[in-house]
Amino acid sequence: MGRKILLVTTDQQRYDTLACNGGTLSRTPVVDGLAAGGLRFERAHPQSVVCMPSRSTILTGQHPSTHGVFMNGVPLPVDAPSVAEVLRDSGYRTALVGKAHFEPYFDPFLRFEENAMSINGTTPHGGSRRGFEHLETASHGAMGPLHYSQWLMANHPEALGMYCRAIDDSLQVSAAGGGDTGAPQVKVNPIDRGIYHTDWVADRTVAWLDSLDADEDWFCWMSFPDPHHPWDPPESEMGRIDWRDVPLPAGYPEDRTTREAIIDGKPRHWxxxxxxxxxSNYEAPADWIPATLTPDQVREVNARNAVEVELIDEALGRVLARVAERGWADDVDVVVTTDHGELQGDFGLLFKGPYHVDALMRIPLIWRPAPSTRAEGSTPTVVTRPVGLVDLAPTFCAIAGIHPPEWMQGKPLPVDDTDAESRGFDKVLTEWDSELFGISVHLRTMMRDRWVVTAYRPGTSHDGTEGELYDLVDDPLQQVNRWDDVSVRPLRDDLVADLRESQPEVRPERLFLEAPV
Amino acid sequence: MRHSIRLRCAPDAVWDVVGTPGRLPEWWLGVESCEVDGDTRTIMTRAGLPMPERLLTVDPDLRRFQYRITSPLFVEHLSTIDVHDLGDDTCLTVYSVDAEPAVLALVIGGAARAALAHLPELLGVEPVH
Structure with missing residues (x-):
């Protein structure tokens, strides 16, 4: 019997929403406890700041340029490499419960098996898909053909209309406001907590774990759709945090002139x-103007987001309790992370897009190795050197005792900074490519040492000479763009040269955009 | 959105499939069935979504097929399929779509790309890259 692996992902969660990362809004004792028993990474970055490319990186262990899913709406080829397949081939039982999103959601023809299989059960055609023998899917509400929606329709049809209507009549992400402040993508949701998608994902994960024999090894990707917008947690839980008491984020200068001066120092699409x-991208409401965002709206969004984070923590606690009841507690590696961050008011913005700053790029990553592998008296470890989601797949292989396949581009996560230094964890890459309705944006970013550098490629808003350069020590909020600062020009040139030399292999055949998301 | 495929076969072989309104379920993945009544075609998607269409052009000489989806989801829609004889024992089939809301052009275009990609198997011919 080997080590089991529980991969816990959330969607669109900032680094600073966890108490163990310094967050002050949400109480996250379960994840904090995992961090206390293992490793907490202070510089984990996604390789894309939107869902489909980032999730494809987690699965394949490849950068977006290589796996080819360059933006949302581009389906990951069914024959793309998959760490789940590697583990399954090695005897692991495999499941993904919750949000998958390797294939587009807009699918009236049900061309994509990820959507179609909700009407056929939870066992994919042929016994597995992308290496998962069990797929039970959910997304951000009751829309679409996913398993959660079907379950809700069959068992609680009265709840279907309780969720926020995230897409409007013109099929754009809705700009409609709600809650107390009229913030976009906010809605008072009267749904019972027990049937909210967070608890459903935990329930279904427990059900799958219960179907396994005690001596089986397993890899379970439990994928919570929250705290991604819409921000519509069960209203019964909103008493936890009064949005009026929520402080404005440090990254949100309340003075409009200050805020706009900061943005004006960045490339023009900001x-x-x-x-x-x-x-420039579908992920933000087309009809919403960020300049209209009010301080109270930022507070309410962040309060609802924080409640969603707490519900996830509690749901994870239930799953871990069941793991312990099954007698697996000492043999399970738990990895907690997300696919990308959320602006949450930084710079007066919400949602996400081609904005490579910490709000979107610095993500939570906790790895609690199986306790049976930890020496008695081990202390919590903090890794400060940069790592990426691209490193997860090889980490899972290492946990399972498998040599990572050649096609994986990352490395097994370091166990401390010394290990990181010796194995060359000195930089992490993130990329953005979007081409939607005649608007194209292309960014290449690297975090190295104390710097984040972004070089722009030509697009409809940029001529390819633009860039961003931030000193994370002196300017942790990334408010001063030093790209054009002559005093750091040699450093900038060195970073850009390294960025260009470090670019991953590009997939030979370009994939197609087949839906907006 | 525009997608195309070049096949090593006579253009009439492709036209026989894409230019016959009732044969849509054979080549368009995710269309479960369709009913043709004069210049009206109603398809049923795999998701159970009925999608009414008005057939505008079925021209075997030009090998051009045009239709509008008249579902209330669409403010505007026009799809055109052209099969061109390239004169070298190959033909080029082009599917183009305009739609409002524009996101639906992506969805229809994406489905059309998959449908075109299915033609070689359906016709038993080779694509030409």
């Missing part, structure tokens, strides 16, 4: 989005 003259 200000264009803020003013509502350019929406």
């Amino acid at each position: 200000r264009a989005w803020y003013d509502g003259t350019l929406v």
Whole structure:
């Protein structure tokens, strides 16, 4: 019997939403406890700041340029490499419960098996898909053909309309406001907590674990759709945090002139989005103008987000309790992370897009190795050197005692900074490519040492000479873009040269955009 | 959105499939059935979504097929399929779509790309890259 692996992902969760990472809004004792028993990474970055490319990186262990899913709406080829397949081939039982999103959601023809299989059960055609022998899917509400929606429709049809209607009549992400402040993608949701998707994901994970024999090894990806917008947690839970008491984030200068001066120091698409003259990507409401965001709206969004984070923590606690009841507690590695961050008011913005700053790029990553592998008296470890989601797949292989396949581009996560230094964890890459309705944006970013550098490639808003350069020590909020600062020009040139030399292999055949998301 | 495929076969072989309104379920993945009544075609998607269409052009000489989806989901829609004889024992089939809301052009276009990719298997011919 080997080590079992529980991969816990959330969707669109910032680094600073966990108490163990310094967050002050949410209480996250379960994840904090895992961090206390293992490793907490202070510089984990996704390789893309939107869902489909990032999730494809987790699964394949490859950068977006290599696996080819360059933006949301581009399906990951069914024959793409998969760490789940590697583990399954080695005798692991495998499941993904919750949000998958390797294939687009907009699918009226049910062309994509990820959507179609909700009407056929939870065992994929042929016995597995992408290496998962069990797939039970959910997303951010009751829409679509996923398992959670079907379950809700069959068992609680009265709840279907309780969720926020995230897409409007023009099939855009809705800009409609709700709650007390009229914030976009906020809704008072009267749904019973027990049937909210967070608890459903935990329930279904427990059900799958209960179907296994005690001596089986397993890899379970438990994938919570929250705290991604819409922000509509069960209203019964909103008494935990009064949004009026929520402090404004440090990254949100309340003074409009200050806020706009900061944005004006960045490449022009920042200000264009803020003013509502350019929406470059589908992930933000096309009809919402960020400049209209009020401090109270930021507070309410962050309060609802924090409640969603707490519910996830509690749901994870239930699953871990069941793991312990099954007698597996000492043999399970638990990895907790997310696919990317959320602006949550930083710079006066919400949601996500081609904005490579900590709000979107610095993500939670906790690895609690199986206690049976930890020496008696082990202390919590903090890893400060940069790692990426691309490193997860080889880490799972290492946990399972498998040599990571050649096609994986990351490395097994370091166990401390000394290990990280000796194995060359000195930089982490993130990329953005979007081409939607005639608007294209292309970014390449590297975090190295204390710097984040982003070089722009030509697109409809940029000529390829633009960039961003931030000193994370002196300017942790990334408010001063030093790209054009001549005093750091040699450093900038060195970073850019390293960034360019470090670019991953590009998939030979370009994949197609087949849906907006 | 525009997608195309070049096949090593006579253009009439492709036209016989894509230019016959009732044969849509054979080549368009995710269309469960369709009913044709004059210039109206109603398809049923695999998701159980009925999608009414008005057939605008079925021209075997030009090998051009055009239709509009008239479902209330669409403010506007026009799809055009052209089969071109390239004169070298190959033909080029082009599917283009305009739609409002524009996101639906992505969805229809994406489905069309998969449908075109299914033609070689259906016709037993080789694609030409």
